[in-house]
Amino acid sequence: MENIELAAEGYGPSEDNEGKSNSSDAVTKKLKKADDYLEKCARYKDFIMKTLAENSRMLETPDASRMRSEKRNGVDTEQTSEYHIPYFMGKLRCYQVEGVKWLKNHDLAGLNGILADDMGLGKTVQCIAFLCDLIREDVVGPFCIVVPCATLDNWENEFKRFAPKIPINVYRGSKEERKKLVPLWTQIHYLGSKKCYPIVISNYELVKVDKALFKRIEWRFLILDEGHRIKNCKSVTRNLMKELRSSGRLLLTGTPVQNNIEELWSLLNFVVPELFFDKEWFQEYFDFGSVMRSSDTSAVEACKQIVERIHDILDPFILRRMKSDVEQQLPRKKDFVVRTPLSKLQVQLLKEVKALQEERSHGQQKKNAYSPEKKFRRLSRSSGNDSIANSKNSMIKKFLSCGRLCPMTFRHIANHPYLLNEIECERATGSNLINSSGKLIVMDKLLTSMLKEDGHKVLIFSQFVEMIYILERYCEYRSFQYRCYHGQMPASFRAVALREFNDDPEIVILLLSTRAGGLGLNLMAADTVIMFDSDWNPQCDNQAMDRCYRIGQEKPVNTYRLVARGTIDEIMLERASGKQRLEVAVVEAGKFNGRLQKRSNTLDTNELIRLLAGTDFDRFVVSCKGGISDAELKHLLSRG
Numbered sequence: 001m002e003n004i005e006l007a008a009e010g011y012g013p014s015e016d017n018e019g020k021s022n023s024s025d026a027v028t029k030k031l032k033k034a035d036d037y038l039e040k041c042a043r044y045k046d047f048i049m050k051t052l053a054e055n056s057r058m059l060e061t062p063d064a065s066r067m068r069s070e071k072r073n074g075v076d077t078e079q080t081s082e083y084h085i086p087y088f089m090g091k092l093r094c095y096q097v098e099g100v101k102w103l104k105n106h107d108l109a110g111l112n113g114i115l116a117d118d119m120g121l122g123k124t125v126q127c128i129a130f131l132c133d134l135i136r137e138d139v140v141g142p143f144c145i146v147v148p149c150a151t152l153d154n155w156e157n158e159f160k161r162f163a164p165k166i167p168i169n170v171y172r173g174s175k176e177e178r179k180k181l182v183p184l185w186t187q188i189h190y191l192g193s194k195k196c197y198p199i200v201i202s203n204y205e206l207v208k209v210d211k212a213l214f215k216r217i218e219w220r221f222l223i224l225d226e227g228h229r230i231k232n233c234k235s236v237t238r239n240l241m242k243e244l245r246s247s248g249r250l251l252l253t254g255t256p257v258q259n260n261i262e263e264l265w266s267l268l269n270f271v272v273p274e275l276f277f278d279k280e281w282f283q284e285y286f287d288f289g290s291v292m293r294s295s296d297t298s299a300v301e302a303c304k305q306i307v308e309r310i311h312d313i314l315d316p317f318i319l320r321r322m323k324s325d326v327e328q329q330l331p332r333k334k335d336f337v338v339r340t341p342l343s344k345l346q347v348q349l350l351k352e353v354k355a356l357q358e359e360r361s362h363g364q365q366k367k368n369a370y371s372p373e374k375k376f377r378r379l380s381r382s383s384g385n386d387s388i389a390n391s392k393n394s395m396i397k398k399f400l401s402c403g404r405l406c407p408m409t410f411r412h413i414a415n416h417p418y419l420l421n422e423i424e425c426e427r428a429t430g431s432n433l434i435n436s437s438g439k440l441i442v443m444d445k446l447l448t449s450m451l452k453e454d455g456h457k458v459l460i461f462s463q464f465v466e467m468i469y470i471l472e473r474y475c476e477y478r479s480f481q482y483r484c485y486h487g488q489m490p491a492s493f494r495a496v497a498l499r500e501f502n503d504d505p506e507i508v509i510l511l512l513s514t515r516a517g518g519l520g521l522n523l524m525a526a527d528t529v530i531m532f533d534s535d536w537n538p539q540c541d542n543q544a545m546d547r548c549y550r551i552g553q554e555k556p557v558n559t560y561r562l563v564a565r566g567t568i569d570e571i572m573l574e575r576a577s578g579k580q581r582l583e584v585a586v587v588e589a590g591k592f593n594g595r596l597q598k599r600s601n602t603l604d605t606n607e608l609i610r611l612l613a614g615t616d617f618d619r620f621v622v623s624c625k626g627g628i629s630d631a632e633l634k635h636l637l638s639r640g
Contacts, residue, residue: 088132090162095326099126112249112271116320119254120550141197147225149203171202219246227251231263255539333557340438414564430477457526486513523547527555556639
């Protein structure tokens with residue numbers, strides 16, 4: 001991912017200066033204590049691998065032998081395969097055939113697993129093909145697939161597309177409508193000489209509402225889409241999913257590690273509870289962060305050995321392939337982190353926040369129970385007749401009188417000051433709307449240049465529905481045809497918005513909330529993604545950015561993550577980078593490093609003020625027309 005700094009001197013938070021551990025004795029003791037457990041795991045793994053090898057020989061077919069494949073990093077990269085599965089109407093790529101055989105192999109061995117392929121590699125299609133294969137083998141079900149609300153329609157559509165003969169029961173609707181669907185769960189359907197129950201597909205929320213019904217049935221196979229939904233081992237959702245009775249279990253997730261090692265344990269415990277039963281042990285012995293940074297060579301070498309063994313133990317239960325390994329024909333994707341300058345209004349607000357906190361620290365400011373947003377809005381309503389210019393000036397004064405500061409206030413300022421003042425936002429003209437936010441100044445320059453050319457379509461994500469409303473006004477001002485997709489819209493409206501964006505060449509922008517639009521949607525009509533702001537969980541942003549970078553995409557894709565410099569955005573970016581390093585270490589590279597233990601996604605005011613204290617906001621203000629030079633713009637717009 002490329003970092004772009006616009007129109008100002010570079011800025012970034014300093015890295016943590018963590019102490020180094022050189023306690024070789026402690027490491028030796030830790031390794032010795034872990035050895036018995038690891039030996040047990042190794043024996044368990046040997047048994048599993050032997051069983052899988054025997055089943056693998058049974059699964060060899062003439063069809064499989066006709067596959068022409070070359071390998072890259074040990075993964076088949078041939079685009080399609082001649083492997084045939086009855087009732088499945090699609091054509092699988094070779095790595096997808098390997099995935100289906102991996103699932104079937106595990107089912108024959110009585111093992112559960114995690115299909116953790118990179119986002120966009122067709123986990124849904126592999127599951128549909130696998131279920132078709134089970135039905136071919138006279139496995140009648142019942143089967144249950146639990147998915148997020150946002151992906152329910154997609155699962156239904158994929159079954160109709162790839163397995164139209166397979167009966168499905170999409171469990172949704174009102175209480176009365178759902179009641180009529182339940183008797184159909186146990187209704188036998190005939191497919192020639194084969195028979196099966198319908199595949200029940202529902203969302204996590206309805207399974208919780210009607211948990212008694214789902215717990216009453218012993219499912220032959222249970223699939224959880226977006227399996228990281230059960231990453232919190234204390235959550236109601238996870239506990240309910242564990243209570244569902246099933247002979248086989250499968251988790252689907254493109255992001256098996258999002259924040260910390262405990263989340264990985266939660267997933268592994270769900271699929272292999274007999275092996276991963278001790279969370280405390282798992283957390284303690286997978287935490288080698290301090291030692292791996294040690295200067296003690298023997299300690300570091302010992303830790304390397306054990307993490308390699310641990311990764312070896314995990315190998316039978318997780319299947320993960322990356323786009324770079326299996327999809328050589330995908331077009332290039334360029335990722336930019338664009339550090340945007342601040343508008344004059346943003347600089348003024350942040351200076352006053354800094355001054356306010358300094359007054360407080362000396363006991364000069366009386367505490368107030370109101371949050372800045374609530375008090376600001378209450379005061380704004382009382383000055384409804386102020387002119388825009390006076391309103392901008394009063395924004396500073398009102399903000400000064402606000403009481404308790406909170407991270408959300410800082411995020412609002414970093415995005416757009418008008419998030420703090422809906423009345424001001426309603427009055428603002430298009431130019432004022434743009435010039436009040438450094439991010440919007442830069443994005444405006446990008447979009448007005450990019451959309452001069454035909455064929456480009458853009459996804460713009462934000463955490464805040466209120467920000468989407470501001471972006472709607474921006475699109476109207478620029479006469480960009482757009483649609484919206486967020487959780488406050490009825491499901492039917494969201495479906496229409498997606499269809500129109502994908503099908504109508506005149507609609508060039510789709511505004512989405514990250515949480516509602518970042519999962520399960522196929523938006524390959526777009527070739528550009530703009531993350532207007534970030535999530536504390538970097539994987540939510542990654543999933544959003546991959547909505548248009550999937551199998552079948554033919555155009556080069558550019559993604560832009562906007563970061564307001566010298567603001568809370570910098571802290572969020574730093575934490576996100578750390579969490580992504582954890583995933584690479586644990587899952588992709590096979591090196592476990594628990595250095596990022598569970599950290600809160602909230603910040604106290606002191607941490608924010610530490611960022612503000614040494615900041616000269618004037619050096620982040622927009623210093624050239626449009627906030628971006630022609631050379632920078634040319635570089636950002638380049639593709640391929």
